[in-house]
Amino acid sequence: MRTRITNKDGEVRELTDQDVKQMRPMSEVLPANLQRTIGQRGKQHAPTKVKTSIRLSPEVIEHFKGEEGEGWQRRIDQALKQYIREHGHG
Template sequence: MKKIKKPDWISQEDWDSVDSPPMTKKQLARMRPAHEVVPQLVAAYRRKRAAKGQAGKRAVSIRLSPEVIAFYKARGAGWQTRIDDTLKAIVQSLQG
């Protein structure tokens, strides 16, 4: 089997501490695609971006109070999207 070269960003101690034997044919035969095993995770990973030519989201830096961040983060993953949804709802209500 081909020896893998240690990447520079991994310490020699960490590299030496890992002992991963090659997978057996039986183990390989039992493997399934990720979309069959954890479809919700794959769906979250594959979230579609705006199509080419359409306006997508833009990355910005904004300062929020600790209370706001804690409130949204306490509700789990997707907290930045929920903040965006809240702001869009406010914009729509102010526009009439």
């Protein structure tokens, strides 16, 4: 008998080694148009961001990387958007 991996609210519990062993390959469960390599982004319909280079102080980088690390550039983007909302467009 299989143990459910979600609770009554639909939250996924921590997976066990046995859960992982029972998983089927992505190619068996997803249509081909949804299969991607891990980390590969889907087709971008319109550029959502502009690539740029900026020099920031080590304290700023350390603050936004924090303990999580991943997503630090997104957090800087969100902080700058918040600044614009609070201070206007110039």
